[in-house]
Amino acid sequence: MNAPTPHSHLVPEINQRDVPEALLAALKSRFGANCSTALAVREQHGRDESSFVAPPPAAVVFAESTQDVADAVKLASDFSTPVIPFGIGSSLEGHLLAVQGGISIDVSRMNKVLAINAEDLTVTVQPGVTRKQLNEAVKSTGLFFPIDPGADASIGGMSATRASGTNAVRYGTMRENVLALEVVTASGEVIRTGTRAKKSSAGYDLTRLMVGSEGTLGVITEVTVRLYPLPEAISAAICSFPSIEAAVRTTIQVIQLGVLIARVELIDHNTVRMVNAHSKLGLREEPMLLMEFHGSPAGVKEQAETVQEIASEFGGTAFEWATTPEERTRLWTARHNAYFAAIQSRPGCRAISTDTCVPISRLADCLLDSVKEADASGLPYFLVGHVGDGNFHFGYLLDPNDPKEREVAEQLNHQLVARALALEGTCTGEHGVGLHKMEFLVTEAGVGAVDMMRTIKRALDPKNIMNPGKIFAM
Amino acid sequence: MNAPTPHSHLVPEINQRDVPEALLAALKSRFGANCSTALAVREQHGRDESSFVAPPPAAVVFAESTQDVADAVKLASDFSTPVIPFGIGSSLEGHLLAVQGGISIDVSRMNKVLAINAEDLTVTVQPGVTRKQLNEAVKSTGLFFPIDPGADASIGGMSATRASGTNAVRYGTMRENVLALEVVTASGEVIRTGTRAKKSSAGYDLTRLMVGSEGTLGVITEVTVRLYPLPEAISAAICSFPSIEAAVRTTIQVIQLGVLIARVELIDHNTVRMVNAHSKLGLREEPMLLMEFHGSPAGVKEQAETVQEIASEFGGTAFEWATTPEERTRLWTARHNAYFAAIQSRPGCRAISTDTCVPISRLADCLLDSVKEADASGLPYFLVGHVGDGNFHFGYLLDPNDPKEREVAEQLNHQLVARALALEGTCTGEHGVGLHKMEFLVTEAGVGAVDMMRTIKRALDPKNIMNPGKIFAM
Known part of the structure; x- marks a missing residue:
């Protein structure tokens, strides 16, 4: 892969914070071999399918459970250090780059299909499950998961970027197809954002606030999505x-x-x-x-x-x-x-x-x-x-x-x-904003709406540690 | 209509703040006859289809434009006085009751169909347009708006409560069918939350944050919804x-x-x-x-x-x-x-x-x-x-x-x-939380998720003036 010349105007907020040795020591102590500081591992987690480059994260934690994610985020929060969730690395707009330094939390080992509720046309998976794996797992039920962004992306990553793809014209996007999430918040708390009911008017739609938030509000640790009967x-x-x-x-x-x-x-x-x-x-x-x-x-x-x-x-x-x-x-x-x-x-x-x-x-x-x-x-x-x-x-x-x-x-x-x-359209139908479309977002949504996003971000992530520097500048 | 005996445990936060005379004077001066303090008008705006009772709002402003709404909210904000948006009053869970006092903003005169984009299967309306009026307006295009909650509710109110009804099994709810909103925020600013594109990954999903927020985060002043071809x-x-x-x-x-x-x-x-x-x-x-x-x-x-x-x-x-x-x-x-x-x-x-x-x-x-x-x-x-x-x-x-x-x-x-x-369901499929399901919401969503809603509310409405006392207690 050819490393392109970085252009600073395309990576507007490279402002790497120091990752304290004490945090790295604490992560090593908590996660042992599941915390890596090897350069090759860090570099692999410091890029995506975009052409941007930035220095890699200081460490990669391979989470195997929600508790792992919560503990990693809590430690990062203690040291005000950025956290970047990583699925399989197929995002397209620089979402995964450690532009402000920090650690990567790789959830690809959280790849269990937790509950196939075929009788309800839902399935609950860990975030590292990929869409092909999901479809393989539900095949025998006569159901399928239609969202197909091309890449064999992780369901967590697809949720985080509000992905869609070829079938969306009929079946909708992740926005329409995620029923509920489990999320580790910026303070390391675990919340659930919905139930398996097909519809609900129970309070703010935290599910859809998280879907498309590109890791800036929390780490997705469980996803319940809708399934559809395989067409006759x-x-x-x-x-x-x-x-x-x-x-x-x-x-x-x-x-x-x-x-x-x-x-x-x-x-x-x-x-x-x-x-x-x-x-x-x-x-x-x-x-x-x-x-x-x-x-x-x-x-x-x-x-x-x-x-x-x-x-x-x-x-x-x-x-x-x-x-x-x-x-x-x-x-x-x-x-x-x-x-x-x-x-x-x-x-x-x-x-x-x-x-x-x-x-x-x-x-x-x-x-x-x-x-x-x-x-x-x-x-x-x-x-x-x-x-x-x-x-x-x-x-x-x-x-x-x-x-x-x-x-x-x-x-x-x-x-x-x-x-x-x-023409009353959007700068991004399905890839997300990441680093690449931050200026476009302001033009599209207006200063007031982006300010509202920023206010929400500040309230839910006061230390600005969740994938900082993406979607908008703080 | 028989007034039921109020049961305080059903209206958990009756804590009426004083509405300053100076605010009423300012509203009268700005809105003239479009600001009413007549008891009958206030009482009609102080109840909904629920069986709850509370003292009526101190005044009712009949808004005729987004600017009217923005000005009314700004004045209310200056005096830290609650604002309760009112469509046609068909909500079912005490959403409209002035449990903390304040003023009602009636948007029923904002009832223009602003743009029928039949060629895109979208229509943009003011919030006081009712669903029957909307369907009448688009009839000649061969399209229809399927969401039918029974009552001839306003599109603004249906958005605010995330309404659905009989056609939702096929066409989804307001969650799936609102494309974009114009909203007056708690500070009286006007923002737009989306475009007319069918899908987008452009930042936080403010549209769906507002849909179902029951007037607690802003006043909806314009709604763009999806239409469908009338079935053959x-x-x-x-x-x-x-x-x-x-x-x-x-x-x-x-x-x-x-x-x-x-x-x-x-x-x-x-x-x-x-x-x-x-x-x-x-x-x-x-x-x-x-x-x-x-x-x-x-x-x-x-x-x-x-x-x-x-x-x-x-x-x-x-x-x-x-x-x-x-x-x-x-x-x-x-x-x-x-x-x-x-x-x-x-x-x-x-x-x-x-x-x-x-x-x-x-x-x-x-x-x-x-x-x-x-x-x-x-x-x-x-x-x-x-x-x-x-x-x-x-x-x-x-x-x-x-x-x-x-x-x-x-x-x-x-x-x-x-x-x-x-059974993994929800306490409310379509009516909303209002006053009646606040305790249920905590049981359903968990303390952490409700705290997240509260944090968002506090950030976007620091004076707690937007329909306070609904969905959750602060």
């Missing part, structure tokens, strides 16, 4: 279009008609070309929609016909349908391999990924103008999108050793975000 | 069952199978009897399910067949189907009139309504034992439920002048809540 029938389809606009207009109409489509993903012609080169798929090198329908056999057929009709009106061609799991996997290969195919298309490059999300009717306006800008910039890029939700990702492929290219990429991102906000 | 086909059905258990077991199986039922409501035989007496419906006086299916004609037919098959297995009989709006309205009469029919079955009575919600598999356990207890108590009651969500309401019909009966009703409620919590 699943049908996947790909369809090529004469232009991105045609693919996008098809999507808009599908959503506006209320078709219960389970997935609708855009891949632009550039990216199809990269995927063809990478995976020898032989796809038409045109903009493409990948779709999936869930339901009864008759229902799926009906949805698919409606969508095919709409697509045809916009010039959609080369429909390919798949109903068996094997065929579906083949169709989805293009989407699943897009990121890696893109990265490999330019050896040594790093991707800067955008994440805007706009109301569905604004999708064409937001996307098409940004495509023009990206094309004009000369920077190679890939473009994929959860377009049914109005959410898409440009990945600008830049030479990490060329500050000029990074500047161009950041400029494109800025323009895209400004456009999305003007 | 709607089919309603009623079905009688030999026992409540049979009706409940049918419901559980329907939900577990993942049938996308839009409504599934239970009415017990007592309540059917009351409704027959009230509305001459001639229904079989047996436990009954009312159901509704939304979708394509074929999809609706398929769902209905699945459900009818399940119901038949549990002894369901006397199916009646309705597809035209008129026929559907007739079938739903029993449900819509249940409350009034029950109240009229015992002249002069008041109802104490329960609101527990449990995971679907626990519904039978929770409900059947509580029916036994209610029957044994001798107190008349009605029983209706959004059973598809595991949520149901006993309405104990008591003589407001008989403290003994109130005690019996409260005892039944206590036992029911204890049972629901033991």
Whole structure:
């Protein structure tokens, strides 16, 4: 992995506090071999999938229980030292970087599925359980957990960043699918934020305050999420279009008609070309929609016909349908391999990924103008999108050793975000703010709303030890 | 309306602060005739649909704009005087009572539909718009707003209490359907809590912190909610069952199978009897399910067949189907009139309504034992439920002048809540905490979680002026 040159304006608050030797000694004494200060371990916990760099945390505690987390946080609190929760490290916006120093609490060993309540369509897991592990664990019940952000992320991390992904258009995001959490607060206390009831009006919605708080308000130590019956029938389809606009207009109409489509993903012609080169798929090198329908056999057929009709009106061609799991996997290969195919298309490059999300009717306006800008910039890029939700990702492929290219990429991102906000959208549909979107957040939410976030943070974490320096500056 | 004897243990924090004459003078000067101190107006704003009583607020400000609300809150803040937002007064748990004195801000004149974005399936309204008015306003777009708590509540009030109702089983609650809010904070500042994007990971979820906060963190002055395409086909059905258990077991199986039922409501035989007496419906006086299916004609037919098959297995009989709006309205009469029919079955009575919600598999356990207890108590009651969500309401019909009966009703409620919590449910599925469930909330959420709510409240409302004395004691 090439370490990019750090750009201080992208890591606004590198202000590492000293981690006292006495804390390290206390952690060693409490956790023994489960507390590591080895450089390789610390470095592995001091980065994520973003291109940011910062000095690594001073130690990594491998927690094996809620009590471990609570004890680690209490010790850190005693020494006013930052604590950064770590799942599997797949976050994208610098969430895991120790910009103010401190220790990392790795919860990946807390990976037990605690209770499968199939009869209630819920499951309770420890935060280190990954989404694939979760789905494997519930498979025999005929249920599944639909949230699929691409990476095999941990459920704790997905909760912390309010993740979503390809199935969100039908099943919602972590916001809609987390029922309850157990959380270790900044003082090391353990609280529960909800019950297994499907709905509740019992006081402040602490569950949803924690979901998306990126570790800045507490460490998630248990998650109860909703499950769904595996659809009786699943049908996947790909369809090529004469232009991105045609693919996008098809999507808009599908959503506006209320078709219960389970997935609708855009891949632009550039990216199809990269995927063809990478995976020898032989796809038409045109903009493409990948779709999936869930339901009864008759229902799926009906949805698919409606969508095919709409697509045809916009010039959609080369429909390919798949109903068996094997065929579906083949169709989805293009989407699943897009990121890696893109990265490999330019050896040594790093991707800067955008994440805007706009109301569905604004999708064409937001996307098409940004495509023009990206094309004009000369920077190679890939473009994929959860377009049914109005959410898409440009990945600008830049030479990490060329500050000029990074500047161009950041400029494109800025323009895209400004456009999305003007169209009543958000700077981040699913990746979170982390380090990268702190300025965008102020523009989007306004000073007053960010001040309110800050006030909540200050009240719940008076020593500012929970993943400090993320989402907003204090 | 019979004023019940107040029971101090039910209104734990009557501690009225003085409202300074100088504040009243300032409000009169700012708002003129839109600030009323007439006793009748104050009394009308000092109660809700609960049976609690407290002295009325000292004044009522009829706000006509966000600026009005901000100015009223700023003045109240200057004098550290409580502010109680008022929509249409349909809340059920004492939310509107001026238990600590103060002024009421009536937002019912803020009743404009600000922006119908049919192409995005969203609408933005002022808080005084009621759900019927909203649906009337969007009717011509082919869209609708599904949340139906029974009363023609204001959208602001529904947001503040995290309301839901009959359609929630399919469309979710206010939690899932509010996209963004404008809120006047405790200092009189105006903030926005979200955008019109369908999903976002941009910082703390202030929208959902405000939804369900019962006016204790701010006054909602604008609400953006999701809309849905009117289903191509709607089919309603009623079905009688030999026992409540049979009706409940049918419901559980329907939900577990993942049938996308839009409504599934239970009415017990007592309540059917009351409704027959009230509305001459001639229904079989047996436990009954009312159901509704939304979708394509074929999809609706398929769902209905699945459900009818399940119901038949549990002894369901006397199916009646309705597809035209008129026929559907007739079938739903029993449900819509249940409350009034029950109240009229015992002249002069008041109802104490329960609101527990449990995971679907626990519904039978929770409900059947509580029916036994209610029957044994001798107190008349009605029983209706959004059973598809595991949520149901006993309405104990008591003589407001008989403290003994109130005690019996409260005892039944206590036992029911204890049972629901033991079954991993919640004390309130949709009505909120208000004054009535403050103790239950502590049992349910735990001291630590309620302390966290209190810490947030203290941080965002340091003078404790926003609807104080509700949800939790400070």
